[in-house]
Amino acid sequence: MSSKIAKYEGTEITPEDLRRERYLMTTYHTSLSYAWSSGVATGKYLAGLKEGEIWGRRCNGCERTLVPPRMYCEQCFRATSSWVRLEDRGKVVTYSVSYVNSDASRRDQPIIVAVIEIAGGSPMMGILHLLGEVAPEKVRVSMEVEAVWKSQQDREGAITDIVYFRPRRKE
Amino acid sequence: MEKAGRSTIVLLKTGRVEIIGVGYEGFRPVVSDLSTRELMFQAASKAYDDASVNPRRDVGSFICCTEDLWEGWSITDEMVPDQIGAAGRPLCTIPADAVTGLGTAVMHILSGLAEVVVLEAHSKAADVLDKNAVEVMAQEPSLLRPLGATSDTLAGLEMDAFLRTSGFSLKDVNRAVVRGKASALRNPRASYGGKFSEADVESSEILSSPLRVADKAEFAEAGIVLVLASEAWAKKNKRDSVGIDGVAWNSSLPWIEGGEMSVSGYAQRSYSDAVRRAGFKGDLEDFDILELDDTYSYKLLQHLLSLAGTKAAARRILSGKRTALNPSGGSLGVGNLVEASALHRLLECALQLRGEAGSIQVKGAKKALVQSWRGIPTGTGGVAILSR
Numbered sequence: 001m002s003s004k005i006a007k008y009e010g011t012e013i014t015p016e017d018l019r020r021e022r023y024l025m026t027t028y029h030t031s032l033s034y035a036w037s038s039g040v041a042t043g044k045y046l047a048g049l050k051e052g053e054i055w056g057r058r059c060n061g062c063e064r065t066l067v068p069p070r071m072y073c074e075q076c077f078r079a080t081s082s083w084v085r086l087e088d089r090g091k092v093v094t095y096s097v098s099y100v101n102s103d104a105s106r107r108d109q110p111i112i113v114a115v116i117e118i119a120g121g122s123p124m125m126g127i128l129h130l131l132g133e134v135a136p137e138k139v140r141v142s143m144e145v146e147a148v149w150k151s152q153q154d155r156e157g158a159i160t161d162i163v164y165f166r167p168r169r170k171e
Numbered sequence: 172m173e174k175a176g177r178s179t180i181v182l183l184k185t186g187r188v189e190i191i192g193v194g195y196e197g198f199r200p201v202v203s204d205l206s207t208r209e210l211m212f213q214a215a216s217k218a219y220d221d222a223s224v225n226p227r228r229d230v231g232s233f234i235c236c237t238e239d240l241w242e243g244w245s246i247t248d249e250m251v252p253d254q255i256g257a258a259g260r261p262l263c264t265i266p267a268d269a270v271t272g273l274g275t276a277v278m279h280i281l282s283g284l285a286e287v288v289v290l291e292a293h294s295k296a297a298d299v300l301d302k303n304a305v306e307v308m309a310q311e312p313s314l315l316r317p318l319g320a321t322s323d324t325l326a327g328l329e330m331d332a333f334l335r336t337s338g339f340s341l342k343d344v345n346r347a348v349v350r351g352k353a354s355a356l357r358n359p360r361a362s363y364g365g366k367f368s369e370a371d372v373e374s375s376e377i378l379s380s381p382l383r384v385a386d387k388a389e390f391a392e393a394g395i396v397l398v399l400a401s402e403a404w405a406k407k408n409k410r411d412s413v414g415i416d417g418v419a420w421n422s423s424l425p426w427i428e429g430g431e432m433s434v435s436g437y438a439q440r441s442y443s444d445a446v447r448r449a450g451f452k453g454d455l456e457d458f459d460i461l462e463l464d465d466t467y468s469y470k471l472l473q474h475l476l477s478l479a480g481t482k483a484a485a486r487r488i489l490s491g492k493r494t495a496l497n498p499s500g501g502s503l504g505v506g507n508l509v510e511a512s513a514l515h516r517l518l519e520c521a522l523q524l525r526g527e528a529g530s531i532q533v534k535g536a537k538k539a540l541v542q543s544w545r546g547i548p549t550g551t552g553g554v555a556i557l558s559r
């Protein structure tokens with residue numbers, strides 16, 4: 001509201017009016033549901049995760065390895081050429097300590113969301129995932145991390161088969 | 172009928188726009204092996220090969236006709252560019268049917284924005300588990316949705332009024348279904364061809380009277396891409412092409428509010444504008460091929476009547492002596508491709524005019540007309556006139 005206008009003409013609808021349904025309210029609930037075909041590339045990627053493996057696709061045109069994999073290279077506009085098994089580790093490219101849930105409510109404990117450049121993929125080929133076993137203030141860009149997998153019987157072919165990435169333990 | 176202004180009309184001031192390439196993939200009830208993106212990539216790759224263009228170099232603008240609720244993905248723009256060669260290049264998605272998309276492409280070319288434009292649309296209808304939920308979201312939320320009527324109910328209401336006011340009978344509707352299914356048997360792109368009798372249609376289960384299951388096109392999946400270029404570009408680069416003589420689109424009030432029952436104003440006005448633009452002096456019967464929207468069987472007759480002007484002219488076209496009506500089998504035979512339905516009709520006409528329609532080829536076809544409709548509960552559609 002403009003600083004020069006303290007009150008507009010007309011009848012104000014207050015939050016109390018809405019709560020008490022003094023006006024006609026239309027509330028509509030829908031149940032939109034989808035089952036997206038994963039396709040060849042994402043299908044193989046998810047099947048790999050179930051086996052505890054991360055797979056990428058190699059483009060013979062630009063010689064990049066794409067992860068998550070795609071059957072086409074968006075730069076060369078050609079079909080990608082071959083599957084490449086990548087390591088289940090990488091390094092942090094960027095991260096954010098998040099205090100909000102996906103419904104915008106506040107979290108007590110933050111999650112650390114990061115883009116992780118997977119070892120064996122091309123530079124800046126990153127996947128989005130969570131970081132764990134590390135305090136927010138200890139996270140650094142370029143930090144080496146490794147995947148922590150769900151147990152084999154709990155894996156279902158989903159991105160959440162990796163629980164999170166944690167700082168790499170040197171062998 | 173409400174008084175409406177001029178349709179959005181594209182003025183072809185500096186020569187025609189040409190279709191220089193077509194590509195498609197899918198055309199099955201369910202394309203389960205490919206993701207939406209992979210389906211689009213396959214269709215685009217074929218179209219670019221057909222047009223002999225490199226999308227990374229030759230294409231100045233990409234247009235994708237898509238609707239977020241059918242994708243299950245908000246702001247779909249983000250998932251479109253990579254797989255059609257548009258990464259880092261000008262692309263827009265428009266939530267409209269492909270005749271409107273074609274008009275947009277024509278404007279991009281004739282305004283000098285681009286010499287070569289790509290037009291894409293696809294259907295992954297089987298990914299949408301509750302299609303009814305999506306369709307009901309198109310209804311006005313305070314006055315229509317609370318009543319619990321589905322799209323099929325609204326279609327049933329319109330069909331009932333159409334049969335009472337147009338002079339067409341249920342027998343005519345039955346024949347429309349039979350001919351669509353029969354034509355589709357010869358079309359390799361059709362998923363729902365079959366030898367149906369009028370009795371089969373008659374005995375089909377009622378959805379919402381008088382609309383029956385057989386009156387409604389079943390869903391199918393496909394990816395379709397057209398490559399368009401200015402006439403000058405096509406000539407200079409020696410591309411074989413099909414010309415776009417005129418394109419127009421229009422909206423009426425939905426029939427529920429507007430009361431248009433026997434004819435559809437959007438189709439009439441789009442037709443008269445497209446014809447004027449094309450400088451076409453003949454009648455509807457002078458087209459060699461008509462691909463008219465038949466998402467519901469009675470809509471084919473309503474659209475035909477709207478364009479033909481009189482019942483007698485519409486009946487002459489239905490007799491099939493001069494003009495081929497929906498030789499592809501239409502949506503009733505090929506399947507409802509949601510936002511790709513209009514692009515499918517354009518594809519069929521482009522193949523026909525190139526003489527590449529195979530077993531459904533209309534001999535000597537030189538002039539074709541496509542008419543589109545955006546579906547219940549809209550009163551929106553367009554017309555495109557193509558020639559060779």
Ligand SMILES: [Zn+2]
Pocket residue numbers: 059060061062063064073074075076077
């Ligand atoms: Zn490449």
